[in-house]
Amino acid sequence: MSKLFPSKTAPFAYSTNSVQKTMTTVLLALAPATLFNLYLFGWPAILLFAVTVGACAVAEASCVAVSGRPATSTLGDGSAVLTGWLLAMSLPPWAPWWTGLVGAVFAIYLAKHAYGGLGQNPFNPAMVARVALLISFPVVMTTWVAPHPLFSANAPGLADAFAITFGGKPIDAMSSASVLGFVKTELSRGIPVTQSITQVPNLMDMAIGYRVGSMGETSALLIFAGGLFLIARGIISWHIPVAVIGSLFLMGAVSNLADPARFTGGAIQVMSGATFLGAFFIATDYVTSPVSKQGQLVFGVGVGLLTWIIRSFAGYPEGMAFAVLLMNALTPIIDQYTRPRGFGRTRKGDPLPLKVNS
């Protein structure tokens, strides 16, 4: 008998898909908005971004090393960098360096590797980190600054930036409130939305990004463009973003119609806060969202509704991160009830009745 060839069953052809390719595409989609925001918020933002992404990468390597694998073996898949990137985009741009570090510990150690690493985590690591930071350090996490574009007159230089990010230089003088935060504060002072809304940037400025907020919250248009790129590349489908934005807009529009003094309108709901980043980049996280298209619609609507409820009734002005985490918890049960119908079977799983074409 001649030599036996290695035996492995079909298929003997594979696509060129890979986890690394997927993650790289997501990073690519985030790049324009990120670069624009780094420009907008200058050196302190760049330093914080570098610290956060770096800390996540180091955290990932150390976890993998502890589990007995080569430390750098999973860095290549890009998932830790993406987590760090998204976390950095959800922090106030001028927040101190340790927010990035503590965030990385929450995201990579607790939210990801404590559950078994890539693919095993029930909750979105970046959002776990953001929420943990927000609850633990509410002042730091809600101290916003207006945009100080790089190289503009009042933008901090590199030395000032080091002082802000690493030296704890107070930035209160320059702090400002986000749109959602401002409206909420005014509302609590008894000033109706109809009046406070006149003092926020117009929708166009909000879309372009020239406003107060975390890096991912500003520049809705570039985030949106990145999201469309992901859909065009087949990395995500339209289901979650459309469901999130659609339900949020609908709730905003309907509630605003019912009581304009109490609720902001649909357009403000969609254009403000982290709606676009959440809808296209956070809620669509593969690991923590449902796998079937029907499930993704249910999930997206849930995120949209919860975001609106938290923004409108809860203590926090922004609710995207909370909404995503709450829906993450429901993902397994959504998955269970939204399996596709089997070929030749009813939804219940029984064989289809036989009907012959006559």
Add this chain to the structure above:
Amino acid sequence: MKLFPIRGGVHPEYRKELCSEKAIVSMPMPELLYIPLQQHIGAPAEALVSEGDLVKKGQMIARGQGTVSVPHHAPTSGRIKAVTQVIAIHPSGLTQLTIVIEPDGRDEWADLPAPIDDPFSVKPQEIKDRVAQSGIVGMGGAAFPSAVKLNLGIQLKIDTLLINGAECEPYLTCDDRTMRERADEVIDGARIMAHALGAPSVIIAIEENKPQAIEIMTRAAEAQPNVEVVGVPVQYPMGAERQLTQAITGLETPSRKLTADLGVVVHNVATARAVQQAVRYGRPLVSRVVTVSGEAIREPKNVEVPIGTPVAKVVEFCGGFTSEPARLVNGGPMMGAPLVSLEVPVVKGTSGILALTAGEVKERPASPCIRCGVCITVCPCGLSPVEMAPQIRKDHLDVAAKLGVMDCFSCGSCSWVCPSHIPLVHYFNYAKGMLAEMDREKKKVERTKALSEEHTIRLEKADEAKKAAMAAKKAEMAAALAAKNQAASAAADKANP
């Protein structure tokens, strides 16, 4: 013609250009032919010859046993060298009983059954008998006895014979070439089969990546009002029986039913041609067109190969390997089987021999699942591979069965597409095998139990019958005794008045 969408599917690299413009060529007869007794689904055939016998081309050398089986015929004239165990074309690499023929070089035909000159005027049974007698099996790869499939017309009303020219597997071009070079024979064969089935119409479905085949077949079918050639979208696995039926008729075959229950019977184009040869000329199936392709093959070709030719000889005829192939495949790359050796013979179901380089296969080590759900999107069966695979890995086969793993027909789309390169379909093949085995065991136990219960009942009945008989006998004896006593006493009375 209005077509209907099918679910899921993928678009692998087709690589048909390696072979699609290569006309079918015959190859020289090898020194030895190996005819396995089992080349088909069903019971193995029974050898009719023994060592030293002289046979002629087309002579039956093994007969089918049972209802689902086929006979085999000598692909050339020669001497039977042995009937012995030879390594089979099966991933296990196990041997099976095989007839070894030493060709005499004369390639002399035996006395063949008489041609059926007007097949449309004979009874369908005559066609089916001829097909059965000619050893024809489904040549798309499944190798199911064709005559058995033609019998579906007896109990069911068949509206459409669907001739499958989709050839959705990458690399394979044997059906494409058969349609382009033997269009009239294919259409004639299809019409003969439709007659055997009692099907009023014939639809020939060809994937749109074979425009020449569509054109040639359309032209060849022009004269036949009941034959229609339809181009179907290029979407793997379009060529799967249920998927093709849905694309053409819009009907979804219910689980555990056949397409025939919907009035559709599907046969491959090469099968149609084989039927035509058997009916018109009495020639049994003794050779087939095999696509020999892949980047590791020096001269990819479509070869008319005598059944039983060792794969090594076919590869040699195609110039051998350019480099050590990373994978050697029997059939297409998506659903084919691994070839464990070059010594195995080409059989009736061998549609392709592929020698693939590592660069073509793009195999990579598996990494963790990221739950992207693309396996659900591509699954033509509506299954959830992402959920089934982890259950099977934990050997929770009952859960996998509930999730529908038995509905999987191993098209491999999920494995192909998975960004984490998880061998999903391997898990499902394993689960299906284990579940089928468990089912067999369960049935066996049930059968044993039923038999033993029957046995007990039989024993009890026999016991009762025995008791009843004894009781009857006792009663009879008692009666006889009583009668005797009575008679005696009567006699005594008489004696002593």
